[in-house]
Each structure stands twice: as structure tokens, then as C-alpha cells.
Amino acid sequence: MPPQEADLPTAELEVLKTLWDGGPATVRQVMNRLHRRGRKVAYTTVLTFLTRLEQRGFVKSDKSGLAYIYRPKVTREKVSKSRLRSLLEELYDGAAAPLVLQLVRDEKLDPEDIDELQRLINTLDLKPRRSKKKKAGRSRS
Amino acid sequence: MPPQEADLPTAELEVLKTLWDGGPATVRQVMNRLHRRGRKVAYTTVLTFLTRLEQRGFVKSDKSGLAYIYRPKVTREKVSKSRLRSLLEELYDGAAAPLVLQLVRDEKLDPEDIDELQRLINTLDLKPRRSKKKKAGRSRS
DNA sequence: TGCGGCCTACGACATTTGTAGTAGGAAGCG
DNA sequence: CGCTTCCTACTACAAATGTCGTAGGCCGCA
Known part of the structure; x- marks a missing residue:
């Protein structure tokens, strides 16, 4: 079965990230990065x-030439999603809204990002088309 | 110095959460929760x-009656923000957009949440928060 | 053909986290 | 009072993480 994307120690995640950022690499290359x-x-x-990453199933290695080359087996998005999910769970019992709001409010998004977010929202808006009651939104309940 | 809100072991966070959710409590009450x-x-x-939470500065305790009562010293939002920030850092070098988009796309927000998000975006749109005017770029794609 | 490098497999060790047992004090009560 | 019951302070300990050092193999070159 696939790895538990969520629970990956920081140091290992850091290494995995170099593979996402710079592509497959040998131990030495990763170290240099x-x-x-x-x-x-x-x-x-x-x-x-x-x-350890390989044992956990997050990367695979193949010996081409004189040293092993390591490459990711999971995408950054997969891990991202997984960690977000745990965060939601751990802090808000799974409710996504607080985090979204907080992110949009506290972190700086440039206009482009906002545009994109807006477009995404529009598509969502069409989908779940039930309730349209614009009840005065309470923050949390 | 205030605590490093971000780095708090899961088990301790779980305990802290019971204080946020149910209010100040004694050891036994926390256990029951x-x-x-x-x-x-x-x-x-x-x-x-x-x-441990107290040593780290996340909660404080005061003896009222026969047992200590523990109460949070940091808000859920503070910790939330902090953890989100590390997540951003660890996965996307600090860029918030990917996470926001992913959250909105993958996690289910109900209409109310979307409404609220929409309102928030509108305010952002009107006064684009630029702390510094480093680069003017209103590009549309 | 033996040396200096690079590579991997293992083992080691300090810290941090998760989980709990024990000892000893204060308290209620029969 | 003496016993039962809580409560806190310590101590303990295994597992997970963060960091390496060493041993031994393969390779090119003087």
C-alpha cells in the first residue's frame, strides 16, 4: 500500500523536496543542493x-552508472494534501474553511493568485448549487 | 520569548486542543475529554x-482548589497560522497560493464558506495589500 | 599494481516523543 | 485516627528522529 504521505519527519521531507525542486539526483547531489x-x-x-525515504516508499532508486539515483515516488501535491488534511484534523476537526480564510487573510497573495482563486471559486459556485440563502455568515459555529 | 508555535508534537497538540475546545481543565478532565x-x-x-506544554509556554496552570487548572496561553489561530507557515515553507518555499488553491479544490467547503471566502476576496481585491511597493504587476492571464 | 577517491551498508548515539509506573502529600470519611 | 482516593513530582523506557563514523568495495590513474 502507498505510503502515509502525511507523517514524514521534517528532515526527510527536506530531502524529498530537493528532489522535487531539482529533479532526480544522487546522494552527493542532494547534499550539495x-x-x-x-x-x-x-x-x-x-x-x-x-x-529511510525509500523504505517508507517515498522515493525509488536505480543504479545507473556509479551511484544510485533517487527520484520521488510521490508528488509534492500528494504530500501537501495529506499534510493539510492532518492539519485540518488536528486543529479544526476537519473543517477546511478556517484554514482557507486564514491563509487568504494572513499570507500575501499577489493579484494573479487572487484572480486564479476567484476563477476557481466561480466554478465551485456552480457545482454545489443547492442552498442559496445568504444567511449572515457566522464565523464559526 | 514566545513559544515556537509551529513545532509542537502531535500528542501535545491533541491535549492543547481539548483546552481550546472545552475550555480550561484539570488533568483528569482533559483525560476524560x-x-x-x-x-x-x-x-x-x-x-x-x-x-511539557507548560514548559514550552503553551499553557499556564493555576492551583485553584485541589488540583491545577490548565488553560491555553496561545490561541488556536496562532498555532494554526504558525503551522501553516511552516507547511508553506517546507513544501513551497513560502508561496501560499498552491496551498490555498489546493484546499479550495480538494476539501469540501459548503456554500456559506464559499460566500465568506468570496467576501474576503472582494475586500482584498479592492485594497490589494501591498506592504511594500516592490514590484507593480497587475497582469492578467 | 597499489593509492586516493567516491559509493553503499551498517552500526552507533544523543534527543525528542509517546506512554506510563511509583512515591509521597493532602483530603474526605467512617 | 486510619484507609481510600486524588493529585503532583519524578523516574523510566521504548520508539522515532537527527547526525555521523567506519569498514569494505569498485575505479581510474601514476
Whole structure:
């Protein structure tokens, strides 16, 4: 069965992220990428993380040439969704609204993002077409 | 210095959440709340978590009567924001848009929530929050 | 053909988290 | 009073995480 995308230790996620950001890579390349980002960590440490990631099923490796090349087996979106979901669960019993509102309010979205969000909302608006009562919205209930 | 709202172990967050949800409480009350939610855990375990939470500065306690009463020192929103922020950072280098879009797309928002989101967007649209005028870019796609 | 590098497999160890047991004090009560 | 019942302070301990060091293999080159 597929991995539990949600529960992945920070350090390993960091490594996985370098694969998403920079594509498949060897241990050494991953290490270099981390170093560039100011993350100082030993070669074997990176190796450990990649190994663990593979055991968990988040990456796969294939030996081409002299060293193994690691590549993601799950998408960033998958992990993202999974973590968001846990966050919802852990904080708001699964209600998404508070997080959405908070994100839109607190984090800076530039006009383009807002446009896109607006478009997305429009499509949603058409779908769940039941209730149209514009009852004065309470924040939480 | 205020606590690092972001990095709080799951089990402790769970306990803190019972305080947000049900208000200040004693160790035993917290334990009962957890039990009701199906979370079986020993009394002393709860005590441990509350103690750790207090050391971290997430809750405070005051002895009124025979047992200490614990109450949150940080709001749910604070923690929420903090965790969202780390999530953004860990997955998208801080860009909020992907998460927002994903949330709105994947999680089910009921009409009311959408309405509210729409209203929020409208306000944003009118006064685009620019703290700094670093780059003017009103591009439409 | 032996040396200096790079690579992986293992093992090691300190910390942090999750979970709980025990000891000893205060309290109610028969 | 003496017993039962709570409560808190400590201590304990296994599992998960974060970080490496070492040993031994393969490879190109002086």
C-alpha cells in the first residue's frame, strides 16, 4: 500500500523536496543542493535520509552508472494534501474553511493568485448549487 | 520569548486542543475529554503532556482548589497560522497560493464558506495589500 | 599494481516523543 | 485516627528522529 504521505519527519521531507525542486539526483547531489540552501549536513546523513525515504516508499532508486539515483515516488501535491488534511484534523476537526480564510487573510497573495482563486471559486459556485440563502455568515459555529 | 508555535508534537497538540475546545481543565478532565474522543491514554501521560506544554509556554496552570487548572496561553489561530507557515515553507518555499488553491479544490467547503471566502476576496481585491511597493504587476492571464 | 577517491551498508548515539509506573502529600470519611 | 482516593513530582523506557563514523568495495590513474 502507498505510503502515509502525511507523517514524514521534517528532515526527510527536506530531502524529498530537493528532489522535487531539482529533479532526480544522487546522494552527493542532494547534499550539495542542501548545502547551497545553507543546510549543512554530512554525506552519510543524507544517505540515511534517502534510505529511510525509500523504505517508507517515498522515493525509488536505480543504479545507473556509479551511484544510485533517487527520484520521488510521490508528488509534492500528494504530500501537501495529506499534510493539510492532518492539519485540518488536528486543529479544526476537519473543517477546511478556517484554514482557507486564514491563509487568504494572513499570507500575501499577489493579484494573479487572487484572480486564479476567484476563477476557481466561480466554478465551485456552480457545482454545489443547492442552498442559496445568504444567511449572515457566522464565523464559526 | 514566545513559544515556537509551529513545532509542537502531535500528542501535545491533541491535549492543547481539548483546552481550546472545552475550555480550561484539570488533568483528569482533559483525560476524560480524550477518552470520550476515543483516545485512550493514562492519567499520568496526560499530566506529562500538560507539564511539557507548560514548559514550552503553551499553557499556564493555576492551583485553584485541589488540583491545577490548565488553560491555553496561545490561541488556536496562532498555532494554526504558525503551522501553516511552516507547511508553506517546507513544501513551497513560502508561496501560499498552491496551498490555498489546493484546499479550495480538494476539501469540501459548503456554500456559506464559499460566500465568506468570496467576501474576503472582494475586500482584498479592492485594497490589494501591498506592504511594500516592490514590484507593480497587475497582469492578467 | 597499489593509492586516493567516491559509493553503499551498517552500526552507533544523543534527543525528542509517546506512554506510563511509583512515591509521597493532602483530603474526605467512617 | 486510619484507609481510600486524588493529585503532583519524578523516574523510566521504548520508539522515532537527527547526525555521523567506519569498514569494505569498485575505479581510474601514476
